Amino acid sequence: MEERVREPDVAAGAGARAAALDEADPLRPLRDRFLLTDEVVAYLDGNSLGRPLQDTGERLERFARQRWGARLIRGWDEGWMAEPERLGDELGRVVLGAAPGQTVVGDSTSVLLYKAIRAALAARPGRDEVVLAAADFPTDRFLLQGIADETGARLVALDAPHDGGVEVDQVAEAVGERTAAVVLSHVAYRSAAVVDAAAVTAAAHAAGALTVWDLSHSVGALPLHLDDWRVDLAVGCSYKYLNGGPGAPAFLYARRDLLPALRQPVQGWMGAAEVFAMGERYEPDAGIRRFLSGTPPILAMRPIADMLALIDEAGIDAVRAKSSALTSFAIEWFDAELAPLGVRLASPRDPARRGSHVTIDHERFRDVVPALQRRGVIPDFRGPDGLRIGLSPLSTSFTELLTGLEAIREELTR
Numbered sequence: 082m083e084e085r086v087r088e089p090d091v092a093a094g095a096g097a098r099a100a101a102l103d104e105a106d107p108l109r110p111l112r113d114r115f116l117l118t119d120e121v122v123a124y125l126d127g128n129s130l131g132r133p134l135q136d137t138g139e140r141l142e143r144f145a146r147q148r149w150g151a152r153l154i155r156g157w158d159e160g161w162m163a164e165p166e167r168l169g170d171e172l173g174r175v176v177l178g179a180a181p182g183q184t185v186v187g188d189s190t191s192v193l194l195y196k197a198i199r200a201a202l203a204a205r206p207g208r209d210e211v212v213l214a215a216a217d218f219p220t221d222r223f224l225l226q227g228i229a230d231e232t233g234a235r236l237v238a239l240d241a242p243h244d245g246g247v248e249v250d251q252v253a254e255a256v257g258e259r260t261a262a263v264v265l266s267h268v269a270y271r272s273a274a275v276v277d278a279a280a281v282t283a284a285a286h287a288a289g290a291l292t293v294w295d296l297s298h299s300v301g302a303l304p305l306h307l308d309d310w311r312v313d314l315a316v317g318c319s320y321k322y323l324n325g326g327p328g329a330p331a332f333l334y335a336r337r338d339l340l341p342a343l344r345q346p347v348q349g350w351m352g353a354a355e356v357f358a359m360g361e362r363y364e365p366d367a368g369i370r371r372f373l374s375g376t377p378p379i380l381a382m383r384p385i386a387d388m389l390a391l392i393d394e395a396g397i398d399a400v401r402a403k404s405s406a407l408t409s410f411a412i413e414w415f416d417a418e419l420a421p422l423g424v425r426l427a428s429p430r431d432p433a434r435r436g437s438h439v440t441i442d443h444e445r446f447r448d449v450v451p452a453l454q455r456r457g458v459i460p461d462f463r464g465p466d467g468l469r470i471g472l473s474p475l476s477t478s479f480t481e482l483l484t485g486l487e488a489i490r491e492e493l494t495r
């Protein structure tokens with residue numbers, strides 16, 4: 082459990098503490114690699130859209146001139162064709178804990194989730210139930226509603242506490258011989274609660290079911306060990322902690338030994354065994370490329386590769402350590418300064434059970450958040466009354482976080 086030292090003068094000493102934490106932060110120099118602007122004084126929404134790197138614009142321009150412009154269609158034979166798997170393997174190595182050949186970069190998270198869930202259902206014929214979290218991110222729930230309509234599957238929704246996540250015991254109780262798949266977010270988008278992916282996967286497997294994980298709020302912020310956890314399928318977003326830019330393509334992981342049994346429903350030419358055979362019938366690629374459908378978004382993949390290199394340089398364990406220190410600092414300050422104002426914590430107190438954001442609730446946050454945004458302090462609002470403090474470990478400093486926290490208090494007491 083987290084150590085809670087509530088000192089009476091936390092606020093008075095907070096500036097000095099934030100400065101000391103920044104001073105001692107081994108990752109601090111890496112913050113300068115990001116594009117920082119004066120107008121934004123506290124960016125607390127890197128969990129929704131990460132900042133660009135300083136040189137992202139220049140690199141994209143160089144790519145447009147030297148690769149796209151100069152090489153033109155030849156670029157496909159000179160590396161672009163292999164890019165979805167190459168970048169997938171790099172994701173596997175740096176942030177997913179996945180051996181090569183199991184990860185591919187392609188469509189949006191929503192589309193890849195759809196493909197993953199349909200593939201899981203198709204791999205478990207005769208089973209017609211899917212377990213999900215009742216409070217999961219809308220796209221996950223909406224996709225499952227659509228898939229239930231299409232396939233006749235029955236949805237089994239698990240409740241979780243407002244400030245927590247789904248527990249392994251709930252999953253163990255919900256799965257059975259009718260369960261085809263368990264579909265969950267690894268880190269809950271609202272509470273930031275971390276689900277025990279290894280234990281849940283084991284519980285699903287014990288019932289003969291597959292797991293599909295949404296890693297959108299964990300990838301790039303905390304270490305993942307998909308191979309060791311025996312995860313079946315996973316998808317994740319690359320514009321949050323992977324700083325890929327607005328609408329950057331998502332990734333999909335599928336465990337190697339399962340691949341031959343996985344068929345996804347969007348059978349496009351780029352997922353076919355022989356892309357340029359122009360044959361009669363669709364035959365899926367033998368490997369992970371079977372999850373592709375159309376032409377890969379090469380341009381949009383480039384910033385992801387640069388951010389991965391930065392995470393590799395920092396080390397994902399050091400990223401996680403800083404993330405925990407940032408969220409712990411936020412909660413300590415919340416206890417001292419915001420709880421007395423009637424603000425409620427809606428995230429787990431145990432840092433081991435918490436992702437890289439902290440959600441706090443207050444009736445006035447719907448109005449406070451736009452007021453904060455006007456002064457360059459940027460968290461986000463999640464209904465009915467939540468303010469999310471997103472802490473992107475490599476681009477956020479403790480001093481920046483404190484500036485944001487103090488502004489929240491000011492707006493609340495105005």
Ligand SMILES: *Cc1c(COP(=O)(O)O)cnc(C)c1O
Nearest residue numbers: 189190191218266270295297318
């Ligand atoms: C951000 C997020 C997504 C994003 O889906 P898109 O298809 O990129 O819009 C999906 N699931 C979760 C849990 C998310 O947090």
